[in-house]
Amino acid sequence: MIKYPRMTMTVVNIREEANDIFTIELAFVNSNCDIKYFIAKPGQFIMVQVFGVGEKPFSIFHSVETSLSFTFKRIGSVTEALAKIKPHDLLTIRGPYGTEYTLSHGRNLLIGGGYATPPIRMLAYELKKQGFEEPTIINAARTQEYLLYSQEFNKLTNAYHEATDDGSRAYHGNAVELMRDLLTQEKFDKIYISGPEKMAYFAFLEAEKYGIPCEISLERYMKCGVGICGSCVLDPTGLILCQEGPVLSSETLRNIEDFGKLLRNKTGSIEKI
Ligand SMILES: Cc1cc2nc3c(=O)[nH]c(=O)nc-3n(C[C@H](O)[C@H](O)[C@H](O)COP(=O)(O)OP(=O)(O)OC[C@H]3O[C@@H](n4cnc5c(N)ncnc54)[C@H](O)[C@@H]3O)c2cc1C
Ligand code: FES
Known part of the structure; x- marks a missing residue:
């Protein structure tokens, strides 16, 4: 059994929490994955894929055996596409990670x-x-x-x-x-x-x-979510946030020199926060 499976889920509900902020509730459809692997803990995230647009990380807002929810702000390409989702549409997710x-x-x-x-x-x-x-x-x-x-x-x-x-x-x-x-x-x-x-x-x-x-819980630009691409690495320790975070303790944060100051953007270049 794969520990971090990919699963297609049905959209049960999408509601607007505030201007441009939405919550999507997803339900598990029949699958060959063991649903217990999808039960998430507070702080963990999922990678949500919108076919033909992209895949982005989102913190899990609610997770039970039958469903999973996340809240997002409409800000760019993936979240723009997510805001147009309707009940009964399908979304593919990976995780939970972190x-x-x-x-x-x-x-x-x-x-x-x-x-x-x-x-x-x-x-x-x-x-x-x-x-x-x-x-x-x-x-x-x-x-x-x-x-x-x-x-x-x-x-x-x-x-x-x-x-x-x-x-x-x-x-x-x-x-x-x-x-x-x-x-x-x-x-x-x-x-x-x-x-x-x-x-x-x-x-x-x-x-x-x-x-x-x-x-x-730290949010940095993440592409793969599984420690391959290096886009979420924190300096100078080389900590891989998608795997060793996103939740970090004070002891760890004391050694992250770019915490609150610098981050890697979409292209991997370092910019000021
Ligand atoms: C662990 C984790 C958990 C997250 N949880 C949530 C969540 O619960 N809800 C939510 O709305 N978002 C969350 N995010 C951020 C989410 O992944 C971004 O909102 C998403 O990447 C925006 O995607 P987009 O394709 O719509 O925008 P893009 O087209 O990728 O970007 C639009 C603009 O936002 C900037 N941007 C995008 N992502 C980030 C980022 N992570 N940090 C700083 N700037 C960024 C880009 O540089 C660009 O200017 C999380 C990120 C991480 C790493
Ligand atoms: S997002 Fe690729 S290594 Fe973390």
Whole structure:
């Protein structure tokens, strides 16, 4: 049996979460693959292929024995094609790939930013399902329209905080500013982050000041997703993010000099973040 199979799945539903942000729910169709290999953990990703257009990685937002969902922002060729998908269409996926968040007991702070929030949402569900302590959650976006999964987060914890860059809802400021405020009032044992890399980087620096260990999901340009093409390699360690990430610990991140500063683009050239 192949551990990381490729599977064609049926689109059950596509819904617009916010302007240009969509969630697609896929159902398993009959297959010669063992479905247990598709059950994903929070932080892992799948490669989604649109025939004739391309294949891109997406974080898994929800995964059970019968279905799998992901959320995406319409930004370029693949996501443009995905936004036109209709129920009953077929999509081919590979995975799940990559490292997962490590669940820990204690006072956990979960921080999600923009449309990179799906792994945080899945992590919050997993913590609840497995009977871990209720986490504190920060959900941040540019404006209130882009705050994803607010109702679900509200049900998952009594310590749910929102931040908007323009102050259109709740805290006026970004995720890191709200995090700074919380850290002056409360003690946390661990911080889990998924968001734009600049945000993740400054949140990481803040956590380092307080000596709190972090796990961060990093998004870099990925082509193969299985360690062959080198497009996701992080300098100077040569860490292959699609295999050794996307979730990285503080110990690993301390040695990644290009974290928050530089990345490889589509062509493999290095550019500023
Ligand atoms: C592990 C992982 C998980 C991801 N999870 C999600 C997710 O849950 N939802 C989601 O919407 N996206 C996610 N992404 C990013 C997703 O793969 C990109 O949105 C997708 O590549 C855009 O594809 P496209 O063909 O539509 O755009 P393209 O035509 O490839 O690109 C459009 C523009 O976006 C830039 N761009 C594309 N991908 C990236 C990237 N990874 N980092 C920085 N700039 C980029 C390009 O340089 C270009 O300017 C994830 C990426 C990784 C590596
Ligand atoms: S995406 Fe090809 S090596 Fe990581």
